[in-house]
Amino acid sequence: MPRSSNTEGAIYMTAAMAGFSASDALSKSVISEMNAGQIMCLRGLFTSVLVFVVARRMGALRSWRIVLEPMVALRVGCEILAAVTYITVLGMMPIANASAILQSLPLVVTVGAVLFFGEPVGWRRLLAILAGLAGVMIIVRPGADGFNAAALICIVSVLVTAGRDLATRGIDPSIPSLMITVITAVSVTIFGALLTPLLGGWRPVSATSLTHIVLAAVLVLIGYQSVIVAMRTGEISFVAPLRYTSLIFSALLGWLFFFEVPDSWTVIGAAIVIASGLYTFYREAKRRGAPVAQESEPRVPV
Numbered sequence: 303m304p305r306s307s308n309t310e311g312a313i314y315m316t317a318a319m320a321g322f323s324a325s326d327a328l329s330k331s332v333i334s335e336m337n338a339g340q341i342m343c344l345r346g347l348f349t350s351v352l353v354f355v356v357a358r359r360m361g362a363l364r365s366w367r368i369v370l371e372p373m374v375a376l377r378v379g380c381e382i383l384a385a386v387t388y389i390t391v392l393g394m395m396p397i398a399n400a401s402a403i404l405q406s407l408p409l410v411v412t413v414g415a416v417l418f419f420g421e422p423v424g425w426r427r428l429l430a431i432l433a434g435l436a437g438v439m440i441i442v443r444p445g446a447d448g449f450n451a452a453a454l455i456c457i458v459s460v461l462v463t464a465g466r467d468l469a470t471r472g473i474d475p476s477i478p479s480l481m482i483t484v485i486t487a488v489s490v491t492i493f494g495a496l497l498t499p500l501l502g503g504w505r506p507v508s509a510t511s512l513t514h515i516v517l518a519a520v521l522v523l524i525g526y527q528s529v530i531v532a533m534r535t536g537e538i539s540f541v542a543p544l545r546y547t548s549l550i551f552s553a554l555l556g557w558l559f560f561f562e563v564p565d566s567w568t569v570i571g572a573a574i575v576i577a578s579g580l581y582t583f584y585r586e587a588k589r590r591g592a593p594v595a596q597e598s599e600p601r602v603p604v
Contacts, residue, residue, distance in 0.1 A: 311536020314528045315544040321525035323551035327559060328518040332511040337501035341515065342385075342494030344507070348519030350487040353480060353526070362478035369485055373472040377482070378489050380466035385493055387459035391452050404456065406435060408542040410464040415538035418468060427540070430581045434546050437574030440567055467542070470533045479530045486526055546575045 329341050336344075357363050368374055388404070412431060415421040473482065498504060507515075532541050549571075 306536075308536040308540045311532045311541040312544050314532035314535060315541050316547050318525045318528035318532060319545060319548035320551050321521040321523075321528060323548050323555055325518040325521035325525065326552070327555040328514045328521070331559070332514050335508065335511050336505045337498065339494050339497030339499075339501045340504060343491055343498055344494075344512075344515045345519045345522060346487055346491030346494050348516050349522045349526070350484065350491050352519060352523050353483045353487050356523075357478070357480040357484055360478075360480060362480035363484070364477065364481050366485075368477060368481060371474065371477070373469050373474070374477070374482065374485065377466050377469040377473065378485060380462045380469060381486055381489055382493055383462040384459050384466060385490070387455055387462065391456040391459060404460055404463075407460050407463055407467075408434070408545050410460055411467050411538055411542040414464050414468045415471075415542075419471065419538065421537050426581075430578045431543050433581075434543055434575050434578035437571040437578065438546065438549065440571030440574065467533055467538070470530055471538060473534075475534070479527060479534065482530055483523070483526045487523070543578065546578070549575060 325345070329345065332341065354363075369378060408431060412423060412428070416423055470482070532544075535541075
């Protein structure tokens with residue numbers, strides 16, 4: 303039985319979250335040896351080289367003038383702003399609080415998809431998304447003191463990140479996803495290089511750390527490409543909630559490699575997140591009783 307475009311989008315989004323979570327775990331393993339800017343720069347550099355080679359072999363490279371396309375430029379700009387605001391807020395508030403606010407991204411993207419693309423989202427799926435958000439809040443349990451001026455900056459980060467994802471959907475389908483990935487990776491590399499001096503400068507890199515960074519770069523490449531394809535394949539309102547799976551992958555990696563054992567509240571929250579994700583699949587299966595117009599669209603080049 304052929305998969306629907308939404309099912310394919312969900313698979314790509316889940317793969318992206320797994321790649322990003324594993325990459326973050328590898329980055330965490332070297333954070334004691336180098337600052338965040340240096341990690342972003344090195345990881346982004348290797349990612350840029352890898353994706354450039356892949357894009358060239360697949361004939362996906364286009365003129366760099368593509369970055370001047372409004373939606374591409376908007377996506378790159380949002381990517382940079384999201385990184386700047388989120389890194390800023392991490393120095394102003396606990397990471398748990400920042401993560402709690404950032405996990406509202408799927409809901410913001412869903413609202414944006416309804417407003418700008420007219421995508422349908424029933425009240426049951428909307429409630430499932432809200433339930434997933436409640437599960438995230440249970441996992442991180444932010445304190446009341448977290449919602450202050452710093453939280454407002456984090457909200458800006460959520461908005462620009464949502465803008466990045468919505469801009470991805472608005473990019474001309476004739477532009478290969480790999481080319482978008484090249485532009486994104488290069489942008490992150492440049493940003494990391496600019497950030498490094500502000501965080502203490504460049505530090506010597508050991509062979510072990512370099513190996514971790516290279517592997518992280520490969521995983522980031524998988525994540526970049528998968529999330530782009532996901533956002534351009536399925537309905538945003540259906541695919542976006544699968545970002546919650548990053549919490550599951552992160553918890554597992556934390557347990558396996560950093561001996562971080564989730565407490566009972568984390569388990570309860572994760573169960574709610576998983577249940578909400580399963581319910582969205584269930585509602586999509588029922589809705590499949592009627593044809594989905596998006597399936598007749600041509601496949602996006604990758």
